Amino acid sequence: MPPKYLTILVLALSVAVLSACEPDPPPAKGEDPMIEWMKGQINCPKQADHMPKPDPQGMVLFEQAQAIEKSLLDVAMMRWHPQIDQAIDLYKQSAARGNPLAMNNLANIYYYGNGVDSDEKESLRWVNQMYAQNTPMGDYTMGLAYAKGLGGLPRDRDKARELYIKAAKRGNPEALYVLANSSLSPETFTTVNRMLQCAIDQGHKEAASALALNHEVMKDYTKSLRATRAGAKLGHPICLENLAMGYERDPTNLRAQDFSWFGLRQDKQRAECLYKLEREVRELPGYDGWRDPEVAFPDLDERCPPNVEQPPGLELSPTM
Numbered sequence: 001m002p003p004k005y006l007t008i009l010v011l012a013l014s015v016a017v018l019s020a021c022e023p024d025p026p027p028a029k030g031e032d033p034m035i036e037w038m039k040g041q042i043n044c045p046k047q048a049d050h051m052p053k054p055d056p057q058g059m060v061l062f063e064q065a066q067a068i069e070k071s072l073l074d075v076a077m078m079r080w081h082p083q084i085d086q087a088i089d090l091y092k093q094s095a096a097r098g099n100p101l102a103m104n105n106l107a108n109i110y111y112y113g114n115g116v117d118s119d120e121k122e123s124l125r126w127v128n129q130m131y132a133q134n135t136p137m138g139d140y141t142m143g144l145a146y147a148k149g150l151g152g153l154p155r156d157r158d159k160a161r162e163l164y165i166k167a168a169k170r171g172n173p174e175a176l177y178v179l180a181n182s183s184l185s186p187e188t189f190t191t192v193n194r195m196l197q198c199a200i201d202q203g204h205k206e207a208a209s210a211l212a213l214n215h216e217v218m219k220d221y222t223k224s225l226r227a228t229r230a231g232a233k234l235g236h237p238i239c240l241e242n243l244a245m246g247y248e249r250d251p252t253n254l255r256a257q258d259f260s261w262f263g264l265r266q267d268k269q270r271a272e273c274l275y276k277l278e279r280e281v282r283e284l285p286g287y288d289g290w291r292d293p294e295v296a297f298p299d300l301d302e303r304c305p306p307n308v309e310q311p312p313g314l315e316l317s318p319t320m
Contacts, residue, residue: 034165034179035191044198045171047136051100058097065090065102069114070294084115095129100137103130107141111150124151139167140175173199177207189214200227203296205234212239221261225314228262232274235295237281244274265308273304 068087088109094102107126110119127145131138143163149155161182167175180195193214199207208231215224225246231239245255246262248271281295297303 032183032188034168034195035183035188037165037169038191038195044194044201045169047171047173047202050136050170052098052133052135055097055099058094058099058102061090061094061097062099062102062105065094066105069105081115088115095126098133100130100133100135103127104137104141120151122151124153136167136170136172136175139163139170140172143167143175168195171198171202173202173204173207177204177210180207181210184214189218200230200234203234205231205236205239205296208234209236209239212242216261219261221263222313225262225264229300232277233297233300235281235297237278240274240278240281244271244278247271247274262314263311264314265310267306267308267310269307270304277303 065087068083068090072081072084072087088106091102091106091109095106103126107123107130108114110116110126111123112118124145127138127141127150131142140163143160145151145153146156146163147160161179164175164179168179176195176199180192180199183195184192193211196207196211196214200211208227212224212227212231215221215227225243228239228243228246232243242259245253245259246264247267248256249260249264249266250256277297277300284295
Protein backbone atom coordinates (compact mmCIF):
# COMPACT_ATOMS: atom_id res chain seq x y z
CA MET A 1 0.00 0.00 0.00
CA PRO A 2 1.39 3.43 -0.89
CA PRO A 3 2.90 5.23 2.14
CA LYS A 4 0.79 8.34 1.52
CA TYR A 5 -2.38 6.31 1.91
CA LEU A 6 -1.05 4.84 5.13
CA THR A 7 -0.38 8.30 6.57
CA ILE A 8 -3.87 9.53 5.77
CA LEU A 9 -5.35 6.32 7.15
CA VAL A 10 -3.65 6.90 10.49
CA LEU A 11 -4.97 10.47 10.56
CA ALA A 12 -8.48 9.35 9.71
CA LEU A 13 -8.47 7.00 12.66
CA SER A 14 -8.35 9.97 14.99
CA VAL A 15 -11.86 10.91 13.85
CA ALA A 16 -13.28 7.38 13.98
CA VAL A 17 -17.04 7.63 13.81
CA LEU A 18 -19.31 7.52 16.86
CA SER A 19 -16.52 6.71 19.29
CA ALA A 20 -16.97 9.48 21.83
CA CYS A 21 -17.97 8.31 25.32
CA GLU A 22 -18.77 4.80 24.16
CA PRO A 23 -18.63 2.23 27.02
CA ASP A 24 -16.26 -0.69 26.77
CA PRO A 25 -17.70 -3.87 25.27
CA PRO A 26 -18.90 -6.50 27.75
CA PRO A 27 -16.23 -8.88 29.05
CA ALA A 28 -15.82 -12.14 27.18
CA LYS A 29 -17.87 -15.10 28.34
CA GLY A 30 -15.47 -17.86 29.32
CA GLU A 31 -12.11 -17.79 27.57
CA ASP A 32 -11.51 -14.51 25.78
CA PRO A 33 -11.23 -15.38 22.07
CA MET A 34 -9.20 -12.28 21.25
CA ILE A 35 -6.68 -12.95 24.02
CA GLU A 36 -6.33 -16.60 22.99
CA TRP A 37 -5.90 -15.64 19.33
CA MET A 38 -3.34 -12.96 20.15
CA LYS A 39 -1.24 -15.41 22.17
CA GLY A 40 -0.70 -17.43 19.00
CA GLN A 41 0.48 -14.51 16.87
CA ILE A 42 4.18 -13.92 16.31
CA ASN A 43 3.74 -10.50 14.69
CA CYS A 44 1.25 -7.69 15.19
CA PRO A 45 -1.70 -7.69 12.78
CA LYS A 46 -1.66 -4.59 10.56
CA GLN A 47 -4.76 -2.87 9.25
CA ALA A 48 -2.91 -1.70 6.13
CA ASP A 49 -2.64 -5.30 4.95
CA HIS A 50 -6.44 -5.51 4.72
CA MET A 51 -7.34 -2.18 3.14
CA PRO A 52 -8.30 -1.83 -0.54
CA LYS A 53 -5.92 -0.27 -3.01
CA PRO A 54 -6.92 3.41 -3.07
CA ASP A 55 -8.34 5.04 -6.16
CA PRO A 56 -5.92 7.94 -6.84
CA GLN A 57 -8.62 10.44 -7.81
CA GLY A 58 -10.69 9.36 -4.82
CA MET A 59 -7.75 10.16 -2.55
CA VAL A 60 -7.31 13.59 -4.16
CA LEU A 61 -10.98 14.38 -3.53
CA PHE A 62 -10.72 13.10 0.05
CA GLU A 63 -7.67 15.25 0.78
CA GLN A 64 -9.40 18.33 -0.64
CA ALA A 65 -12.48 17.72 1.51
CA GLN A 66 -10.42 17.03 4.62
CA ALA A 67 -8.39 20.22 4.13
CA ILE A 68 -11.60 22.27 3.98
CA GLU A 69 -13.08 20.54 7.02
CA LYS A 70 -9.90 21.02 9.05
CA SER A 71 -9.81 24.72 8.13
CA LEU A 72 -13.27 25.13 9.65
CA LEU A 73 -12.51 23.52 13.02
CA ASP A 74 -12.10 26.94 14.61
CA VAL A 75 -15.18 28.40 12.93
CA ALA A 76 -17.83 28.58 15.64
CA MET A 77 -20.71 28.55 13.17
CA MET A 78 -19.37 25.69 10.99
CA ARG A 79 -22.89 24.48 10.28
CA TRP A 80 -23.74 27.61 8.34
CA HIS A 81 -20.38 28.08 6.66
CA PRO A 82 -20.79 27.73 2.88
CA GLN A 83 -17.53 25.78 2.53
CA ILE A 84 -18.82 22.85 4.58
CA ASP A 85 -21.23 22.03 1.74
CA GLN A 86 -18.25 21.91 -0.61
CA ALA A 87 -16.42 19.52 1.74
CA ILE A 88 -19.44 17.22 1.97
CA ASP A 89 -19.80 17.17 -1.81
CA LEU A 90 -16.12 16.28 -2.23
CA TYR A 91 -16.40 13.52 0.38
CA LYS A 92 -19.38 12.09 -1.50
CA GLN A 93 -17.47 12.14 -4.78
CA SER A 94 -14.58 10.36 -3.06
CA ALA A 95 -16.93 7.82 -1.47
CA ALA A 96 -18.46 7.13 -4.89
CA ARG A 97 -14.97 6.00 -5.91
CA GLY A 98 -14.91 3.54 -3.02
CA ASN A 99 -12.85 5.54 -0.54
CA PRO A 100 -13.57 4.17 2.97
CA LEU A 101 -12.03 7.21 4.66
CA ALA A 102 -14.56 9.48 2.96
CA MET A 103 -17.39 7.15 4.02
CA ASN A 104 -16.06 7.27 7.59
CA ASN A 105 -16.02 11.07 7.64
CA LEU A 106 -19.49 11.31 6.10
CA ALA A 107 -20.84 8.98 8.79
CA ASN A 108 -19.23 11.31 11.33
CA ILE A 109 -20.67 14.43 9.74
CA TYR A 110 -24.23 13.12 9.74
CA TYR A 111 -23.97 11.65 13.23
CA TYR A 112 -22.66 14.83 14.84
CA GLY A 113 -24.54 17.26 12.58
CA ASN A 114 -21.45 19.07 11.31
CA GLY A 115 -22.74 21.24 8.50
CA VAL A 116 -26.01 19.33 8.22
CA ASP A 117 -28.89 18.33 10.46
CA SER A 118 -27.91 15.36 12.63
CA ASP A 119 -29.31 12.24 10.94
CA GLU A 120 -28.50 8.83 12.44
CA LYS A 121 -30.12 6.94 9.58
CA GLU A 122 -27.96 8.75 7.03
CA SER A 123 -24.93 8.14 9.25
CA LEU A 124 -25.80 4.44 9.35
CA ARG A 125 -26.14 4.40 5.55
CA TRP A 126 -22.50 5.47 5.23
CA VAL A 127 -21.44 2.99 7.92
CA ASN A 128 -23.16 0.23 5.94
CA GLN A 129 -21.34 1.27 2.76
CA MET A 130 -18.02 1.13 4.58
CA TYR A 131 -18.88 -2.22 6.17
CA ALA A 132 -19.79 -3.68 2.77
CA GLN A 133 -16.16 -3.22 1.70
CA ASN A 134 -15.07 -5.85 4.25
CA THR A 135 -12.32 -3.73 5.80
CA PRO A 136 -11.14 -3.68 9.44
CA MET A 137 -12.24 -0.04 9.70
CA GLY A 138 -15.71 -1.00 8.49
CA ASP A 139 -15.94 -3.87 10.99
CA TYR A 140 -14.97 -1.63 13.88
CA THR A 141 -17.33 1.17 12.89
CA MET A 142 -20.24 -1.24 12.47
CA GLY A 143 -19.41 -2.54 15.94
CA LEU A 144 -19.77 1.00 17.27
CA ALA A 145 -23.10 1.30 15.45
CA TYR A 146 -24.40 -1.83 17.22
CA ALA A 147 -23.03 -0.63 20.56
CA LYS A 148 -24.98 2.62 20.20
CA GLY A 149 -28.07 1.29 18.44
CA LEU A 150 -27.39 3.75 15.63
CA GLY A 151 -30.19 4.75 13.31
CA GLY A 152 -32.64 2.09 14.46
CA LEU A 153 -30.18 -0.81 14.73
CA PRO A 154 -30.94 -3.00 17.75
CA ARG A 155 -28.45 -2.18 20.48
CA ASP A 156 -26.34 -5.32 20.81
CA ARG A 157 -23.07 -5.11 22.73
CA ASP A 158 -22.26 -8.79 22.15
CA LYS A 159 -22.53 -8.25 18.39
CA ALA A 160 -20.40 -5.14 18.80
CA ARG A 161 -17.69 -7.15 20.57
CA GLU A 162 -17.81 -9.80 17.84
CA LEU A 163 -17.17 -7.10 15.23
CA TYR A 164 -14.44 -5.48 17.32
CA ILE A 165 -12.65 -8.85 17.50
CA LYS A 166 -12.95 -9.31 13.74
CA ALA A 167 -11.50 -5.83 13.24
CA ALA A 168 -8.72 -6.33 15.79
CA LYS A 169 -7.61 -9.62 14.24
CA ARG A 170 -7.08 -7.65 11.04
CA GLY A 171 -5.13 -4.96 12.83
CA ASN A 172 -7.62 -2.14 13.45
CA PRO A 173 -5.81 -0.09 16.12
CA GLU A 174 -8.99 1.31 17.68
CA ALA A 175 -10.41 -2.20 18.11
CA LEU A 176 -7.11 -3.44 19.58
CA TYR A 177 -7.21 -0.57 22.07
CA VAL A 178 -10.87 -1.03 23.05
CA LEU A 179 -10.55 -4.80 23.49
CA ALA A 180 -7.32 -4.44 25.45
CA ASN A 181 -9.02 -2.06 27.87
CA SER A 182 -11.97 -4.40 28.38
CA SER A 183 -9.82 -7.53 28.80
CA LEU A 184 -7.23 -6.39 31.34
CA SER A 185 -6.68 -8.73 34.28
CA PRO A 186 -3.64 -10.21 36.05
CA GLU A 187 -3.92 -13.25 33.77
CA THR A 188 -4.12 -11.25 30.53
CA PHE A 189 -1.69 -8.46 31.44
CA THR A 190 1.13 -9.46 29.09
CA THR A 191 -1.14 -10.11 26.10
CA VAL A 192 -3.17 -6.93 26.67
CA ASN A 193 0.02 -4.87 26.73
CA ARG A 194 1.10 -6.47 23.47
CA MET A 195 -2.26 -5.52 21.91
CA LEU A 196 -1.73 -1.95 23.07
CA GLN A 197 1.77 -1.94 21.55
CA CYS A 198 0.32 -3.19 18.25
CA ALA A 199 -2.07 -0.22 18.31
CA ILE A 200 0.77 2.19 19.19
CA ASP A 201 2.79 0.91 16.24
CA GLN A 202 -0.05 2.15 14.02
CA GLY A 203 -0.21 5.61 15.60
CA HIS A 204 -2.79 5.14 18.39
CA LYS A 205 -1.88 7.73 21.01
CA GLU A 206 -4.44 6.65 23.66
CA ALA A 207 -2.97 3.15 23.58
CA ALA A 208 0.42 4.64 24.48
CA SER A 209 -1.06 6.43 27.49
CA ALA A 210 -2.82 3.23 28.60
CA LEU A 211 0.34 1.14 28.22
CA ALA A 212 2.36 3.65 30.23
CA LEU A 213 -0.19 3.46 33.04
CA ASN A 214 -0.25 -0.36 33.00
CA HIS A 215 3.53 -0.51 33.41
CA GLU A 216 3.42 2.22 36.07
CA VAL A 217 0.94 0.18 38.13
CA MET A 218 3.28 -2.82 37.93
CA LYS A 219 6.22 -0.57 38.91
CA ASP A 220 8.07 -1.27 35.66
CA TYR A 221 9.07 2.35 35.29
CA THR A 222 11.50 1.95 32.40
CA LYS A 223 8.76 0.44 30.24
CA SER A 224 6.34 3.10 31.47
CA LEU A 225 8.83 5.77 30.39
CA ARG A 226 9.18 4.24 26.93
CA ALA A 227 5.40 4.11 26.45
CA THR A 228 5.10 7.69 27.71
CA ARG A 229 7.72 8.81 25.21
CA ALA A 230 5.86 6.95 22.44
CA GLY A 231 2.65 8.77 23.37
CA ALA A 232 4.47 12.10 23.45
CA LYS A 233 5.80 11.51 19.94
CA LEU A 234 2.23 10.75 18.84
CA GLY A 235 1.05 14.07 20.28
CA HIS A 236 -0.79 12.85 23.39
CA PRO A 237 -0.91 15.87 25.73
CA ILE A 238 -0.92 13.84 28.96
CA CYS A 239 2.14 11.89 27.80
CA LEU A 240 3.88 15.15 26.89
CA GLU A 241 3.08 16.55 30.33
CA ASN A 242 4.16 13.41 32.19
CA LEU A 243 7.42 13.24 30.26
CA ALA A 244 8.03 16.91 31.05
CA MET A 245 7.49 16.24 34.75
CA GLY A 246 9.95 13.34 34.56
CA TYR A 247 12.64 15.76 33.37
CA GLU A 248 11.55 18.64 35.62
CA ARG A 249 12.32 16.96 38.97
CA ASP A 250 11.12 20.14 40.71
CA PRO A 251 10.78 19.59 44.50
CA THR A 252 8.18 22.39 44.67
CA ASN A 253 5.95 20.64 42.10
CA LEU A 254 4.27 17.76 43.91
CA ARG A 255 2.99 16.21 40.68
CA ALA A 256 6.44 16.33 39.10
CA GLN A 257 7.85 14.54 42.14
CA ASP A 258 5.52 11.63 41.34
CA PHE A 259 7.38 11.08 38.07
CA SER A 260 10.77 10.80 39.73
CA TRP A 261 10.19 7.06 39.33
CA PHE A 262 11.23 7.39 35.68
CA GLY A 263 14.77 7.78 37.03
CA LEU A 264 15.60 10.69 34.72
CA ARG A 265 18.12 13.36 35.64
CA GLN A 266 16.82 16.91 35.84
CA ASP A 267 16.77 18.68 32.47
CA LYS A 268 14.80 21.89 32.93
CA GLN A 269 15.21 23.12 29.36
CA ARG A 270 13.84 19.89 27.96
CA ALA A 271 10.97 19.93 30.45
CA GLU A 272 10.04 23.50 29.46
CA CYS A 273 10.08 22.53 25.77
CA LEU A 274 7.80 19.54 26.41
CA TYR A 275 5.39 21.66 28.48
CA LYS A 276 5.24 24.14 25.60
CA LEU A 277 4.32 21.38 23.12
CA GLU A 278 1.66 20.11 25.52
CA ARG A 279 0.08 23.57 25.72
CA GLU A 280 0.18 23.90 21.94
CA VAL A 281 -1.72 20.62 21.54
CA ARG A 282 -4.37 21.62 24.07
CA GLU A 283 -4.84 24.98 22.34
CA LEU A 284 -5.33 23.50 18.87
CA PRO A 285 -8.75 24.01 17.24
CA GLY A 286 -10.83 20.90 17.78
CA TYR A 287 -9.04 19.70 20.93
CA ASP A 288 -11.44 18.10 23.40
CA GLY A 289 -14.23 18.55 20.90
CA TRP A 290 -15.77 16.25 18.30
CA ARG A 291 -12.37 15.23 16.94
CA ASP A 292 -8.81 14.89 18.18
CA PRO A 293 -6.29 17.27 16.59
CA GLU A 294 -4.17 15.53 13.99
CA VAL A 295 -0.77 16.35 15.39
CA ALA A 296 2.30 14.26 16.14
CA PHE A 297 5.94 14.91 16.93
CA PRO A 298 8.03 12.12 15.39
CA ASP A 299 10.96 14.54 15.62
CA LEU A 300 10.40 15.12 19.34
CA ASP A 301 14.06 14.51 20.23
CA GLU A 302 15.09 17.20 17.73
CA ARG A 303 12.39 19.64 18.86
CA CYS A 304 13.24 19.13 22.52
CA PRO A 305 16.86 17.92 22.51
CA PRO A 306 18.59 16.58 25.62
CA ASN A 307 20.82 18.95 27.56
CA VAL A 308 21.82 16.51 30.30
CA GLU A 309 23.29 13.05 29.88
CA GLN A 310 20.79 10.51 31.16
CA PRO A 311 21.41 7.13 32.81
CA PRO A 312 22.14 4.29 30.37
CA GLY A 313 19.02 2.85 28.77
CA LEU A 314 16.67 5.71 29.58
CA GLU A 315 17.08 7.55 26.27
CA LEU A 316 16.15 4.54 24.14
CA SER A 317 13.56 5.34 21.49
CA PRO A 318 10.30 3.42 21.82
CA THR A 319 9.62 0.62 19.34
CA MET A 320 7.40 2.34 16.79
